[in-house]
Amino acid sequence: MSDTISTTPETPRQPTLLPEAPLAIEATDVPLSALPDDDALVGPPPSRELVEAIRAVGVLVPIAVVVRPTRRRTPGGYDVIAGRRRIKAARLVGLERIPAVIVEAPDQGPLPDALTIQLQQQKGNPAAELRAIERLVAQGADESAISRATGMAVGTIRARLRFRRLVPGLRSAFEAGAISTHVAERSARLSVAQQEGLVETLDEKGRLISTDVHAARDARAAAALAALPLAELHAAPDATELPDELRHLTPMTAPVPTVATRDVAAAAEVAIDLLRDLLAVVDDAWAAAGADRDNQPEPARRARAFLAEVDR
């Protein structure tokens, strides 16, 4: 009898991205007057082609909206998930109603996170997206699951999660809309100390702009640079007074013992190169003296013969 106990591995509980009970979804027409004004619909205006297409055949693809039952009769009571440009185009051509898929959210409590994310994407509110993503992460959802549930790209999810690096003072300002998304993104890359400095700047000036973030970043770089022992970096060989030729590197053919010479074979090659170089010096000296090369001393002739043997 085996001592092995067979067990079925416990399947990790999948995070609940949507409520346990299915949401009520209906497809119908909604009056355009019940939808948010164009000004509240973030994003570009509809293209001329879209307007003309809707003028010709109407809206063929329903928009998606979410509504709480008690707000159905309230003008602007619907939140748009998808179809901002279709709504604007429909208004431009004078339609009164538009086909829609309506998701009915519970009257009480927060909207499901997946819906919140889709809504906030429409509204261009990264801070709210971050909060919703954080809740999903807390439930154990990974980036892929969040992406599948919300349609948000994984890269965007990661970008939103980087806001978590903001110190509390900047995070609250970001969530309150007191600093722009761009400034928040840049600030999140800085150290805690630098971000604390930016919080002080925000308190003093009442606003924070990219220039402030850049200044904090540059100050940090300067301080870090000053702390480095850079004397050798610029001193030897002297960077500014180095003659032009010496600013170049000796090519490999020159007889420079390199670290590769620590290998015996390579050392032999360098020694041979060195011998060639020395013979070239002898030749130059011999020629400068006007002497015949064939009459060089015996050691030079023997060295030349050795090199000829090597070359063979």
Next chain:
Amino acid sequence: MSVGAAAVRRGCGVRQQGGAYAETGLSSNGLPLEAFLIDPPIRVDAEAIGLTAVGVKLMARADGSATDVWDIVGTEHYHNVADFLEEVRRFGMSRRLPATLDFGRLGPGSRHVVLHARGLLANWRDLAPERAQECPRVAANRSLIVRGATQETADRYCPVPPTHELPFPEHQTMCCGLWWDDVAGGAPAEGRADRLTSRSMPSFTYAARRIAPDVARDYRLAIVASLPITRIAVIRADDGRHEPVVTAAAKSALPVALEDA
């Protein structure tokens, strides 16, 4: 005679049309590569400095004498520090600069400051017992004397790091020679007790060592070399898109050369 860097396939690929490249050229009267190594390597906090793995950063010196280009050499293309340095030794340096760089800040005194993620081995002492070679800077200093320089001249242009005044076993800091004793990815030589390894790069092969292979390494990003920028090469593009790059590069006080890919 001096020339620019050679247009060969490098660890990071071939030069791209329309690209601008900082070069350290070769010259028969030039200095050995070792003269430009930073020994011991200087550890750097990339985030604090504002360096990223992609692109370069211009850094003005504290005394305002020059502006240098700081550049992290990626380990995906040059896994070992020696991979990059041996390439530079053979073909000169060629590193791409962004077309949007403020070239006007570069001049003859500008250096290309090379950083590598494996530049500093924090636990270098763990590998020290197997090392036996002298410091490359010492060898380079001596090579200048072999070439006819006086000791004074050799010390001026290729000084021996003060930390290396003691014989190797008594070094107090990591020696840059470790970059050639700690090369991964090479083909080990059969039957060699000295852990000789032959490391192949796209355009060359070099000999190095892989000592103490069982020792865990604790690498840190560090400055490994400070190379003079001898010219900027712009690579000619079939569609002429190199022209604005040449114009931008000409704002520097460095020679600009239009080269073929």
